[in-house]
Every structure is written in structure tokens, then in C-alpha cells.
Amino acid sequence: MTLAASTVGPSVYWYLTRSTGVVSLLLLTLTVVLGVVDVSRWSSPRWPRFVLDSLHRNASMLVLVFLALHIIAAALDSFAPIALIDAVLPFIGSYRPLWLGLGAVAFDLLLALAITSLLRQRLGHRAWRITHWLAYLCWPIALLHGLGTGSDVKSAWSLALTAMCVLAVMIAICARTLPGWPGHPRVRSGALALTAILPIGLILWLPGGPLGRGWARRSGTPVSLLASSVPSVSSPGAKTSASANPQSSQSSALTGPFEVGLSGSIKQDPGAAPGSIAVKIATSFSGPPSGRLHIEIDGQPVGRHGVSMRSSRVTLGSSSAPVIYRGRIVALDGNRLLASVHSSDGHGFSLQVALAVNPDAGTVSGTLAASPAAAEGSE
Secondary structure, three states: OOOOOOOOOOOHHHHHHHHHHHHHHHHHHHHHHHHHHOHHHHOOOOOOHHHHHHHHHHHHHHHHHHHHHHHHHHHHOOOOOOOHHHHOOOOOOOOOHHHHHHHHHHHHHHHHHHHHHHOHHHHOHHHHHHHHHHHOOHHHHHHHHHHHHOOOOOOHHHHHHHHHHHHHHHHHHHHHHOOOOOOOHHHHHHHHHHHHHHHHHHHHHHHHOOOOOOHHHHOOOOHHHHOOOOOOOOOOOOOOOOOOOOOHHHHOOOOOOEEEEEEEEEEEEEOOOOOOEEEEEEEEEOOOOOEEEEEEEEEEEEOOOEEEEEEEEEEEEEOOOOOOEEEEEEEEEOOEEEEEEEOOOOOEEEEEEEEEEEOOOOEEEEEEEEEEEOOOOOO
């Protein structure tokens, strides 16, 4: 028996949204750093001023290109209700409106900078300069947008990347502000104070915000995506014997809502029907709370890495009682799924699961967001 590749096929749009968002932040950070330190002052025969100015300008244009790809991919991804208009008009969307709206504000500021740069000769230097400085606000706004909406915000690499971007901008501001001290002390002191506010604010906000429990719900994720109102439907052929049903005391071992990280294994077996496959995903989490989540998907193979789901089984339990809740997948979109599970005493959870698969090692990792669901059979 061999381990399968990614049988819960990843969504191309989801990966494209994530990757273009990361590249956009890096390019925007580079643009801000180049603009703040005013690298044209460091021109030399080897690096003449027009080369440095072109580097700044081209980095700015690349930001717009990757942002356009980021926006289009997010709109095409059917998992979240994001429309193209949400990228231009802030705070009108239904998906995390505040944090998505910040992204729209940052995009609008960049568009204003691009348009005024093209019309610079007609607007005059003063009007262009004001718009240019206002455009620098798009960097911290874009940073907050990524932290508020990003699916990788809890990942070590994402936090390291964010820290590097913040550090780069802080160094650039210090490099621009400190030389020539104490000339214009108020302006320089104000710039340094603002420089310190952002990292301190992030350190204070992140643990209780995007890194804290329940952020998906608190940030404005629609209830439909949290699956909190999805009714439970028993999985076809699920065992209902008394030995398999958990007791009421076991149900209390898991209380919600909660968000945890997952890790485990994935394998593929031949399905019961000819030509079908059974994808089995076994994961555990150490929260709090701690427990186990097992997912099994039966269906027909699609391409190299996909499966067209015909039926599913999902079990959720604690470390001491691995099977307390049983249910099924109610929505499957690439490597993300929504599931509804219930225990024998009527308690239930709606589960939002995002998985990343390592096909070579046969391992999976990801996140689980669980929210209490209505009792089975209730209105």
C-alpha cells in the first residue's frame, strides 16, 4: 500500500491568492524602503540616479500587477464571497469587511499614486508630492489587511516575513531620519515615534487578534463559511452501535468555539466500488483543547491529485475518547472543507478545516475552526 499524493486537491485560486499577496507585500515593502531612504541621493557612476529611480518606479508598477492578480484570484475563488467591487469600495463586503476593506483602501491609494504620477506634469509637483506621501500609508494598511485576512498568519514563516518587512521599513526610516540630527527635531522625533508605534502595536494586538482563538469568527467570517448553521446529516453507512456512541460526559470534553492547528497523515486505499478510491486523513490537535479529527472521503479519482467525492465520514473526539462526534463533509473546495458532526446526546459542532498536504511524506497539516451547532433535529 503506497501513500497518495494530495488527494484533497488544492484550489489553484487559493494558492494564487496567497502567493500574490505575499509577493505584493514584499514588493510594496521594497518600494516604501526605496522611497523613504531616497536612494537617488546615493547615486554614483556605477549606479546613476536614473537607474535607482527606475528601480523604484518599476517596483511600484510590479506591486500593482501582483495586486491585480491577487484581487482577481480572490474573486474567482468560490470559497469566500469576495467580489471585484470589494477591492475598490472598502468596507462593503460580507467577508471580514473591516480587514478586506483595509486592503481596498491600500489598493485605492496605490491607484491614486499611479494615476497622479502619469499626470504629474499637469497636476504640478506640489499636488503630486502630497499624493505621493499619502500613498506611503498604504504599506501599514496593507500589512494590517494581510494579518486580518491571511490564512497563513499563524505560520512561523508568515510571522517571520512580516517581522522582516516591519524591520526593513523601520531601518529605512531611521536611515532617513537620524543623519542631520538635531536639525528639524520635531519632524525627526515624530517620525521615530511613529516608527516605534507600529511594532509595539502589533506585539500587543496579535496575541489576542489573528493569533488568538476564535479569530475567524471575530474578524467577520460569514456564518455560512463557519458552517455554524449547517444541519447535520448522518453519513451513509455510519456505525450507530451503542459501543460507538459517546456518552454525554464525553461530549463535554470538547467545548467550543475553538481554533487549533492540525497535524497527521494521509493515505489512499482502493475504494469499495471498482475504480474508486478512499482517502483517509488522520490528524490530532493539542489546543487547548486536544483531540483527534479523522476524515475519510470515498469517490472517483480526478486527474493526478484530486477526488470527486461520493460519500464521506468525519469523526471528532478528545485524546481519551477519539470518537465522540460523527458526521460528514457538507462542502469540499480544494484543500478546504466544511463538516457537520454530532454526538449521541445531541451536541454538535460545525467544522471548518484547511489542510496542506506533503505528498512525498504522506503527511498533512492545517487548521481546524470549530463552532457549536444546533442540536440534531432542532430548528
